[in-house]
Structures are given as C-alpha cells and as structure tokens.
Amino acid sequence: MKYPIFFRGIHFFLFFLVCLNLIAQTNDFNPNSVKETIQIETDRDLYFVGENVFFSISYFVNESRLGPTISQVVYLELINCRNNHPVVQKKIKVADFKASGALLIPNSLPTGNYLMRAYTQYQRNFSASNFRSRLLTILNPEDRENYLSLVAEPDSVEIVPEGNVLLDNIQNTVVIRVPTYWLAKDNSYQIVTGASQIVDTLKIPQTGVTQIEFTGSRLQEYYFLMVKSNGDTLRTAFPEIQTEGIQTTTLQVGDNITYSIQKVGSSVNTQSDFRLKVLGNDFYELFTEDIEMSGNTFETKVPTERLVKGINYLVLSDVSDSILKINSIFIPNVVSEIELSGIINTYSCRDTVKAQMRIDDYILDQEPFVTIAVTKHKTKRQDHDSDLSLYLNSGSLLSDFFQYNTNLSQVVRNQTMVLFDKRVNRKQVAEKIKYADFVGMKYIPEIYGLSMSGVIRSSENKAPVAGQNIFASVLFNNPQLHVSKSNENGEFIFTLNNVKGVTKVFLCPENSEKGPYEILISNPFSGEYPAWGEIPAFGAISDTVLINEMYRNLQINTHFYPTTDPEPNVEVQRNSFNIDSNKSTIKLADFVGLKNMEELFTEIVPTVKYVKRDNSYAFAVFDENGNVFSHNPLVLMDRIPVFDLSKIMELDISLVKMIEVINTTYILGENTFQGVVMLSSNTSDFAGIEFPGSSVFVDFRSVENIPNHAGYPSPINGGDKHFPDFRTTLFWNPGIKLTGNLYDFSFLTSDDTGIYDVEIKGYTNTGERIYGRTQISVR
Numbered sequence: 001m002k003y004p005i006f007f008r009g010i011h012f013f014l015f016f017l018v019c020l021n022l023i024a025q026t027n028d029f030n031p032n033s034v035k036e037t038i039q040i041e042t043d044r045d046l047y048f049v050g051e052n053v054f055f056s057i058s059y060f061v062n063e064s065r066l067g068p069t070i071s072q073v074v075y076l077e078l079i080n081c082r083n084n085h086p087v088v089q090k091k092i093k094v095a096d097f098k099a100s101g102a103l104l105i106p107n108s109l110p111t112g113n114y115l116m117r118a119y120t121q122y123q124r125n126f127s128a129s130n131f132r133s134r135l136l137t138i139l140n141p142e143d144r145e146n147y148l149s150l151v152a153e154p155d156s157v158e159i160v161p162e163g164n165v166l167l168d169n170i171q172n173t174v175v176i177r178v179p180t181y182w183l184a185k186d187n188s189y190q191i192v193t194g195a196s197q198i199v200d201t202l203k204i205p206q207t208g209v210t211q212i213e214f215t216g217s218r219l220q221e222y223y224f225l226m227v228k229s230n231g232d233t234l235r236t237a238f239p240e241i242q243t244e245g246i247q248t249t250t251l252q253v254g255d256n257i258t259y260s261i262q263k264v265g266s267s268v269n270t271q272s273d274f275r276l277k278v279l280g281n282d283f284y285e286l287f288t289e290d291i292e293m294s295g296n297t298f299e300t301k302v303p304t305e306r307l308v309k310g311i312n313y314l315v316l317s318d319v320s321d322s323i324l325k326i327n328s329i330f331i332p333n334v335v336s337e338i339e340l341s342g343i344i345n346t347y348s349c350r351d352t353v354k355a356q357m358r359i360d361d362y363i364l365d366q367e368p369f370v371t372i373a374v375t376k377h378k379t380k381r382q383d384h385d386s387d388l389s390l391y392l393n394s395g396s397l398l399s400d401f402f403q404y405n406t407n408l409s410q411v412v413r414n415q416t417m418v419l420f421d422k423r424v425n426r427k428q429v430a431e432k433i434k435y436a437d438f439v440g441m442k443y444i445p446e447i448y449g450l451s452m453s454g455v456i457r458s459s460e461n462k463a464p465v466a467g468q469n470i471f472a473s474v475l476f477n478n479p480q481l482h483v484s485k486s487n488e489n490g491e492f493i494f495t496l497n498n499v500k501g502v503t504k505v506f507l508c509p510e511n512s513e514k515g516p517y518e519i520l521i522s523n524p525f526s527g528e529y530p531a532w533g534e535i536p537a538f539g540a541i542s543d544t545v546l547i548n549e550m551y552r553n554l555q556i557n558t559h560f561y562p563t564t565d566p567e568p569n570v571e572v573q574r575n576s577f578n579i580d581s582n583k584s585t586i587k588l589a590d591f592v593g594l595k596n597m598e599e600l601f602t603e604i605v606p607t608v609k610y611v612k613r614d615n616s617y618a619f620a621v622f623d624e625n626g627n628v629f630s631h632n633p634l635v636l637m638d639r640i641p642v643f644d645l646s647k648i649m650e651l652d653i654s655l656v657k658m659i660e661v662i663n664t665t666y667i668l669g670e671n672t673f674q675g676v677v678m679l680s681s682n683t684s685d686f687a688g689i690e691f692p693g694s695s696v697f698v699d700f701r702s703v704e705n706i707p708n709h710a711g712y713p714s715p716i717n718g719g720d721k722h723f724p725d726f727r728t729t730l731f732w733n734p735g736i737k738l739t740g741n742l743y744d745f746s747f748l749t750s751d752d753t754g755i756y757d758v759e760i761k762g763y764t765n766t767g768e769r770i771y772g773r774t775q776i777s778v779r
Contacts, residue, residue: 035062035282036070036445038132040118041371041761043729044379046540048554049109049140052102053078054709056371056734057092057118063309063767065097065367070445071120073703074099075525081113081135082146084529091450091524092118093703098369100734101706111139111146113538117396119526122445126282127432128528129425130311130395135381137538141551157224157236161214162418163248163325166241167264168218173211173249174238175418176224180208186229194221211415216241248316248325252410257302257329259314261293275321278302279313281395283432286312309333309767310399311420315429326424328417330402336363338370338760338772342744346777349751350725353776357743357760368738368770370762374731374747377755377775378546384539392420393530403769404761423531444493450702452521453493456486456509459518459694464490469510469671470519471641472496476503477702479639480578483671499702506640508695517694553726553752560723577639579668579676583660588653597649600656607663608633608677610649617645621663621675629663630674637679638686647689648679655687656680709734725750736762749778 043054078088117133162173191200222238244265251258274291316325339358391398477500484492623629662676681687731747760772
C-alpha cells in the first residue's frame with residue numbers, strides 16, 4: 001500500500017517530533033517505536049441520568065510527557081455495555097498533555113453499565129480492548145425493569161486451566177472462580193470424580209478465586225462440588241481432559257518470568273520449532289524468540305525489564321505464525337503515595353475543609369499533574385468490588401484495578417490473568433501482529449488537525465477506485481479546499497485545519513463522468529468494542545440508603561441549580577479561504593446590462609475566456625501579458641469544485657455576485673493547479689447548480705469546547721445557606737501541575753451528611769502514578 005507524498009512526509013516530521021528510533025527514509029517507520037497512552041479518571045463511578053460526569057485525561061508518548069505530542073485530538077465515548085451502542089461521542093483537544101471537562105448524562109438513557117473510554121486515531125491501529133476506560137453505572141429512576149436486571153447476580157462457577165487446556169496425566173494449573181455472593185462460612189468445596197469420589201478439598205477466599213494444581217486422567221470426569229450448610233449442592237464440570245496438546249505456563253519470580261512449554265501426544269511431538277512473541281498491552285511486538293525443542297518440555301526466562309507496565313502477552317506460534325497459545329502477564333507500575341494533612345475527622349454541614357498535599361522532591365522533579373476529587377463514599381467501585389470478574393473483559397479496566405489495589409498479592413494477580421487469558425480474542429491478536437511500517441497503518445496521527453477519511457468505489461460492482469482525486473470543500477467555520485488521491489484500496493484521507501463547531505463538507509471525485517461512483521465516509525469513532533459477557537452488579541446498587549440519598553440530592557440540586565449542556569455548536573459563515581492569494585476580483589455590481597455568462601467572460605473578465613464545442617465548454621486562463629497560461633484551471637462555485645463547465649455557463653447571471661481569478665500556478669498540498677476561477681453567488685443553494693450523483697454533503701463535527709470545571713462544584717450563591725446544597729461530588733479539580741512541595745486546597749461541605757472520600761490521582765512526566773486518599777465525616 002502506498003500513500004501520497006503528504007503521508008510519507010509525516011515520517012520525517014515524526015522523526016523530529018518524537019526524537020525516537022524512527023528511520024525517516026522512504027516508507028520505513030516502525031509503529032512499535034512510538035506508543036501513545038491515554039489515562040482517564042472520573043469523579044466517581046455511580047451516577048443518575050441528568051448528572052455531570054467530570055473527567056480528566058492524561059496523554060503520554062512512550063509513557064512520557066517529556067517530548068512533543070503526536071495527536072492533538074482525543075475521542076471520548078460513552079457506550080452502553082448491554083448493546084455496545086455509543087450514546088455520547090465527543091472530540092476533545094489535547095493541550096499540555098491533558099484534557100478535562102464534564103459530560104452531561106442524557107435523561108433518556110436506560111439504567112445500566114456504561115463504558116467511558118478515550119483514544120486517539122493513532123491508537124486505533126492497535127487494540128481497542130486496551131483503550132483506557134472507566135466502567136460507570138448510570139441509574140434512571142423511570143427505568144425500573146433494567147434496574148432489576150442490573151442487580152441480578154452471576155450464577156455460574158468458572159473453571160479455567162492455564163493455557164485453556166487440561167492435558168492427560170500431567171500437572172495442570174487450574175483457576176476456579178465462584179460468585180462471591182455464594183460464599184458462606186459453613187459451605188464446603190471439593191473436587192470430585194463422576195463417581196463422587198473426593199479428589200481434593202478446597203478453601204475459597206473472599207475474592208471467590210482460588211488456584212489448584214490438578215493432575216487428571218482422560219478416563220475420569222471431574223467436578224467442582226459446593227455443599228451448602230442446608231445440604232444443597234452445586235456441581236460444575238471440569239473441561240474435558242485432552243490426550244493431545246501443548247500446555248504453556250508462566251511463573252513470575254523476582255525480575256524474571258519463567259515460561260514453560262509441555263507437549264503431550266504423538267501428533268504434537270513431531271512439532272519441534274516454535275516462535276515466542278512478546279507483545280505489549282496494545283499488541284505491539286516487544287521482542288521475539290525462536291524456540292527449538294529437543295524433548296517434550298522447554299523452559300525459558302523473560303526479564304521483566306523487557307516488558308511494559310500493564311498487561312503483556314506471551315504468544316506461542318508455530319513456524320507459519322499460527323497462534324497456538326496466549327499467556328498474559330501483568331507488570332505493575334510504580335505508585336507513589338501522596339501525603340494529605342490538615343484534614344480532621346469530622347466536619348459540620350457547610351463547613352470549610354482546608355487540606356494540604358505534601359510532595360517529595362523526587363516526585364516534584366518529574367513535574368507531576370494530579371486530579372482531586374471529593375465524593376460521597378461508596379460511589380466508586382473500589383469501595384465494593386471484591387469480585388475480579390468485573391474487569392476480566394477489558395485489559396484497560398483490569399490494569400487500572402490492579403494499579404489502585406496495591407494490596408493484591410502476586411498470586412491473586414496471576415490467578416486473575418489465567419481467567420483473563422480465556423477472554424483474549426486470538427483472532428484479534430493475529431490481526432494486530434502484522435504491522436511492519438507506517439504505510440501499513442490505516443489511521444494516521446492527527447498531528448495538527450482533524451482527519452476525515454473514506455473510500456471511493458464503483459456504485460455498480462462496489463470495486464474500489466484507485467488513483468482518483470477527491471475534492472473536499474469545507475463550507476463553514478474556516479472554509480477550505482483539500483484534494484486527496486485514492487490509493488489502490490480506494491481509500492482517501494484529508495486533514496481539516498482549525499475547523500470549529502459543526503460544519504458542512506462537500507466531497508466529490510474529479511472524474512465523476514467516468515463513474516458512476518459512490519463515496520463512503522469512515523466513522524471517526526472506533527466501532528470495535530469488548531465482548532462484555534455478564535457484568536456483575538455494582539455493589540452500591542444494593543445499598544438502598546445510598547441510592548435514595550443520591551436520588552434525593554439530584555432532585556433538590558436539579559430544582560435549585562439546573563444542569564445544562566453547553567450551547568450546541570452552530571454553523572458560522574466565515575470569509576477566509578485557503579485559496580486566497582494573488583487573485584484578481586471582479587464584482588458584478590460594478591457592471592450593468594450583462595445578459596448571460598458568455599457575455600460576462602467575453603466583456604469583463606480579461607484573464608478568462610471560454611471555448612464552446614458541441615454544447616460543451618472549456619476555460620482558458622491568460623497571464624498578465626495576454627498569453628494563454630492554462631487550458632485546465634480549477635473552477636469553483638461558492639468554494640465547491642465544478643467540472644462540467646456547461647453548468648457554469650448556463651447560470652442565470654443575476655445569481656452571480658463575484659468572480660475571482662488566479663492566473664498563476666497555485667499549489668495546494670501536493671496538488672498543483674494551473675490557474676483557479678472562483679465564482680460566488682448571492683444564493684444559499686450554490687446558484688441552483690446540480691451536482692453529480694457521486695458527490696456528497698456531510699456534517700462534520702469538530703473539537704468540542706469543554707470547560708475543565710477546575711474547582712467545581714463550588715456551591716452557587718457563595719454557599720448561601722438560604723439555598724439548599726446537596727452535592728454528591730463536593731470538589732473536583734483536574735490537571736493540577738504541582739510546582740512546590742506543598743499544595744493547599746479547600747472546599748465546602750454540603751447539607752448532605754455522611755462519609756466522603758478525598759482522593760488524589762495523577763502522573764509524573766515519566767508516567768509514574770501518584771495516589772493519595774483519606775476520608776472525612778460530615779455530621
């Protein structure tokens with residue numbers, strides 16, 4: 001696949017931009033050298049419709065803020081996990097490696113679990129399952145049916161062998177997950193045969209997850225048996241034991257991962273050559289090791305220093321690169337604790353809380369950014385969930401859960417990764433292990449503007465059309481014209497600069513008469529979603545006192561302080577245009593008595609003449625000396641290309657307001673035009689010109705102007721006690737850049753009594769996490 005010179009030039013730009021190991025020659029660019037990471041935080045995890053979700057976004061290039069950014073735009077989505085339908089989508093500008101704002105939850109949303117995720121176009125080249133995200137629960141009081149389904153508990157035991165296979169007569173590591181609400185002190189748990197012979201007696205911890213070493217025979221059936229105190233039993237079958245297969249296991253000890261392979265069966269014994277690929281959390285390749293086995297077992301060590309923070313994938317394939325096994329390893333990031341002082345245990349309603357952060361010098365040297373949130377206790381999942389199954393469908397959610405639950409043992413992490421392996425999409429991994437250079441990527445970084453991409457194809461046989469110039473005219477909000485040539489797959493892409501709000505964009509192919517063609521515009525948002533399966537209920541849902549308090553608070557605050565969405569973006573006509581230099585202008589109001597367009601070009605436009613042959617027209621552009629400069633100028637009507645000039649010449653002259661002519665070579669991007677003729681009408685419908693059927697008008701939504709709500713929500717009316725104040729979130733300040741060892745902040749309590757969490761989350765310039773938390777009681 002070859003892209004235009006413009007795209008290949010990005011390679012050189014990226015070399016200077018990121019100062020990494022980029023080889024800026026021809027089309028050589030290894031995407032593994034440049035990785036973008038997005039982190040997203042919200043004020044809480046539990047909301048009602050009509051409330052604002054306050055969010056902050058941190059952006060990194062190769063886990064660092066020390067160099068320039070690549071992408072200038074982050075895509076934010078709120079997705080209904082029940083049907084994977086996006087209900088809110090926004091484009092947000094990244095500035096100084098961060099972005100923040102508030103997302104108003106529509107009142108029409110049904111009760112359910114929702115994923116808020118953030119990503120860049122460049123990240124779409126990798127795995128959507130690792131887009132950074134937050135899992136939110138949103139309640140709609142009028143949607144009782146979905147509320148009841150949300151509180152339903154999972155009702156199955158999960159039995160997962162490491163490597164997803166049980167092999168005959170060898171030791172297999174098996175992880176068993178029991179729904180936590182089934183656990184009871186007087187229950188007993190056993191492994192039994194089909195004949196009810198006890199093989200092992202188990203102890204299940206409060207997490208509901210345990211690990212056993214199990215050796216079984218293909219001649220037996222095995223079951224997990226739970227016996228309740230009242231005598232009721234539940235039996236769950238083990239996976240069928242296989243006599244042929246490959247088992248892979250991992251064991252993390254110190255700074256190394258021990259990776260083991262064991263073969264069973266005559267057919268796999270003939271296979272001796274394998275390839276181990278180690279992938280980062282976006283499925284980009286870290287390194288590869290070729291393996292030649294001389295027997296049925298093999299063992300190697302993978303240094304953790306060669307892995308990235310978060311989830312890594314150890315992918316075993318045969319010599320033809322067909323994936324055989326996938327094992328996942330989690331490498332935690334360093335989390336530095338922030339000390340909070342000045343806070344007492346108990347405050348009164350409408351009291352002032354004065355707090356202070358103390359930052360160590362080694363953290364301060366890395367120029368940290370932090371976000372402060374003060375929210376009602378139990379409105380975050382970490383205060384409830386001990387069932388790790390909630391996070392097993394998303395590598396992003398699982399990584400964040402591990403990072404902020406530092407008390408989890410390595411054993412628990414390893415058990416969870418075995419459960420996670422079962423859900424890894426092998427087909428997706430195989431598709432992602434294919435990028436060799438930048439030109440193989442579908443989504444380019446939005447370095448200095450928003451991108452618009454699509455495909456041109458035959459409307460008859462749907463075959464892609466290669467080598468076709470596609471014109472894009474932005475009609476409002478900084479109008480501009482762009483040209484892109486389709487590649488062999490019919491794909492084209494534009495970069496639109498400084499577009500504001502919602503504007504119309506007109507697209508058409510240059511040679512539409514060779515059609516019929518059709519233009520399809522790509523969705524700028526990712527359509528790739530995790531396979532959620534069954535999501536356990538948020539523990540707070542069963543806390544009726546908390547839910548009733550939050551609903552009361554919402555009703556009171558909505559009445560006295562109604563929440564409104566920002567004003568919608570509107571189309572605004574601007575006069576500037578990116579084809580706007582070295583032109584002569586003729587205004588028709590300066591002339592009278594013109595009968596038609598032929599007379600216009602004959603009498604008053606000295607640098608443009610027409611030629612008519614068989615009811616078709618052609619223009620010629622003359623230079624200042626009266627010599628023919630071009631027989632093929634670009635012709636625009638109200639900034640939209642017109643290739644059939646008979647449509648221009650047949651216009652009612654009273655509809656034309658102005659003609660501008662550029663009678664020199666004009667360069668636009670990689671395209672060169674030998675003269676430009678621009679007509680402007682005094683109408684709103686392009687003087688009634690009928691455009692080719694292959695052309696399209698699309699609404700293009702630009703970056704949203706979202707305030708960061710620093711210090712929000714301070715009580716309206718200055719905390720006037722004559723106005724009720726029942727806030728679930730007492731304080732929110734995103735993106736605070738710490739410049740000294742001490743940072744003071746303060747906030748007001750509300751009329752709502754209870755326990756509140758003061759939580760600080762942030763990152764240093766090198767990607768190290770910062771965390772601090774304490775509680776206050778309001779009485």
